[in-house]
Amino acid sequence: MRILSWNVNGLRACEKKGFSQWLTDCGADIVALQEVRALPEQLPTRLQAPEGWHVNWAPAERKGYSGVALFSRAAPDRIVTSLDEERFDLEGRLQIASFGRLVIANGYFPNGNGRDRDNSRIPYKLDFYRALEARLSALRRSGRRVLVMGDFNTAHKAIDLARPKSNVKTSGFRPEERAELDRWIEAGWVDTFRAFETGEGHYSWWSQRFGVRERNVGWRIDYVLASKAAMRFVREGTIHPQVQGSDHCPVGVLVDPAICC
Numbered sequence: 001m002r003i004l005s006w007n008v009n010g011l012r013a014c015e016k017k018g019f020s021q022w023l024t025d026c027g028a029d030i031v032a033l034q035e036v037r038a039l040p041e042q043l044p045t046r047l048q049a050p051e052g053w054h055v056n057w058a059p060a061e062r063k064g065y066s067g068v069a070l071f072s073r074a075a076p077d078r079i080v081t082s083l084d085e086e087r088f089d090l091e092g093r094l095q096i097a098s099f100g101r102l103v104i105a106n107g108y109f110p111n112g113n114g115r116d117r118d119n120s121r122i123p124y125k126l127d128f129y130r131a132l133e134a135r136l137s138a139l140r141r142s143g144r145r146v147l148v149m150g151d152f153n154t155a156h157k158a159i160d161l162a163r164p165k166s167n168v169k170t171s172g173f174r175p176e177e178r179a180e181l182d183r184w185i186e187a188g189w190v191d192t193f194r195a196f197e198t199g200e201g202h203y204s205w206w207s208q209r210f211g212v213r214e215r216n217v218g219w220r221i222d223y224v225l226a227s228k229a230a231m232r233f234v235r236e237g238t239i240h241p242q243v244q245g246s247d248h249c250p251v252g253v254l255v256d257p258a259i260c261c
Helices: 012-016 019-025 122-141 175-186 192-196
Strands: 002-007 031-036 054-058 067-072 076-081 095-101 103-110 145-151 224-225 234-239 250-253
Touching: 002 012, 002 103, 002 145, 002 224, 012 019, 031 103, 031 145, 054 095, 054 250, 067 095, 095 122, 103 122, 122 145, 122 175, 145 250, 192 224, 192 234, 224 250
Parallel strands: 002 031, 103 145
Antiparallel strands: 002 250, 031 067, 054 067, 076 095, 095 103, 145 224, 234 250
């Protein structure tokens, strides 16, 4: 059972670059999207209701901004899009979907940059992290097998970006953001990709400046984290840098289908 996550940087733009064909060919059972930046009715029918998929949308209140979507071969038993805080919910950043005992949390974590790239949104970003982790930890304690995935907008370790020394003051690699990911790991969440691959040079986002992706000057800021109960069923953690269509590439896991049972 393959589960993929992808920040598409605008689904309408990504569709023009082949998203529908990728969805058909990717071999996934569940696909979580972030930064959809469109209302469902603004999308072509082939995306609103693709054959063989159930689709759930959580758009932002502000048009052309944020938004997440979940494509799944089987319909979720339940899906929640709220953290019960308006400041988070109106930005369309979350879906928590249940498939039997499996819980998929699809999150588009905030960027810490304000309008003037002044790091002014870092407190909001960290509040979102903490509110979501508290919600998911409650599910984890109830015995559910939880996978939380998406664009976390933070590179955890120096190995997770090409140029760590020049980015220590940049949102996405500041100490307080990395410490929040440390807190998740210490609480028992497992970085599925690093469970299988400890080497360097693996990234999921690249600047759109000319030649940056070709030279692999990137950041790994997209993750699938697993609760310990879920990790027992994870067989592979993957990054798919060959997939074009966005400034991010898909990431994912291969899991035993028994994770749902």
